[in-house]
Amino acid sequence: MTDQAMPRQTPAASSDDTEGSCCFVTKLFGKRARNREAQEERILAAATTCFIRSGFRGASMNDICSEAGMSPGALYRYFSSKEAIIEHICAQHRRESAEILDRMSSSNDIIEAVVKVGIEHVRHMSMDMSNNGPADASARLFIEVRAEATRNDAVAAICELHEGMMRERLIAAFTAAKEAGLIDPVVELELAVATLAAMGEGIILRNFPAQGVPLEALEPVFRALATAVLRPTNKQL
Amino acid sequence: MTDQAMPRQTPAASSDDTEGSCCFVTKLFGKRARNREAQEERILAAATTCFIRSGFRGASMNDICSEAGMSPGALYRYFSSKEAIIEHICAQHRRESAEILDRMSSSNDIIEAVVKVGIEHVRHMSMDMSNNGPADASARLFIEVRAEATRNDAVAAICELHEGMMRERLIAAFTAAKEAGLIDPVVELELAVATLAAMGEGIILRNFPAQGVPLEALEPVFRALATAVLRPTNKQL
DNA sequence: TAAAAAAGAGAGAACGTTCTCTCTCATTTA
């Protein structure tokens, strides 16, 4: 099965050149620069679609060109290699995952905060409609990124970078919660964080929402597991 | 980095033709048949090594031939295509995972049985020395298989087959345990099985042993999570 | 049992295709 061809289009032809393009600012923020960004995004979106459909190795540059409605000559003006596109997409995906943690509430119920972040993470992975592909596109890409990381050092480094950030962020929140008496003092925070992360990723990997388990059903599961990990001796508050 | 070349060898040259080759039994069980099996295994082992190193798409048939010390002409006598080798290896890997469940004890402590199976699963995935590759070779292959299953229908069917068997096996054990009063009556067994499976696979995905978390440290984690899932209201027995 | 025929197994060159990436030249934009 081959990729759908798209009619080639010159993006600047989309006729909204209302903004004035004056002086040297044009160099950095003018139409040219904006167009370059738009083209890069177009390529990345097309590549993401192709990679989800066929994998990093399975999708060819021709596939990506067709999907983007662009010639190889044009595409290579924006990205120097397929590897560069892969790394860009991996970084983007891992960054988006990490950013979910930034929205974690610092309320005084650490268990509920963890549950909310877990659910949010699964929702983001399994019900992403921003691409026009399958709902679980992001989860598929996640598996692909992880597989790539086992043999591609650059991708492994990207994953490690963002995972380290997530780990730190969680450890900080947990340390505060522990001091506030919201987490059992016997809990080893590093292991707890690793366990919760493994759980979340396992649920993404098995793709619960796509298998008929609704997000709401996942909530008590997350709560039970978070409680088991953070309050093993079951003291309330 | 390219694959190591191996000196070609004619397996029949290994001069142990002590067994008499008489009558029609030779046809099915004779040297020829045994040799064919040995060659198939040689190819599968080589392919596994290459696939772990470079992925299903990243490893070429030439890589596999070099690793097996065999020419393409010889290899294609045993497997009709690369796809056939991939499917064979996927089936083998998933079958081995499923078989771990067959050794699950039917003792009267369901939690401990689950813990043991979980640990055994992680050990099998993360500390497999049967290949001479990395210790977590099996875990890497697992991720690759899962990634392939998202876009290869044949591989997806293989995964689904074995997963269904595992699910049934666990549901049966849990149903018995529930009737014996070892599992909280409010527990939905399907969701419990799915949750435990996700946890196990998440831990394999994150590769705890390779990251410095020893198997023994994993035991209380598994126990806490199994308890949370199977006895949410925390009645003892 | 000895010679002849058939089948099996493997090596390695070669096939057609597809891959990533480059080059040239035309067109658009500032």
Place this chain on the structure above:
DNA sequence: TAAATGAGAGAGAACGTTCTCTCTTTTTTA
């Protein structure tokens, strides 16, 4: 008009697979 942009042919390597040929082993024939 100079610089930026894009189309598309295509180079060169690598891909999965097949082909032909040789050598060995087994089976059949005399």
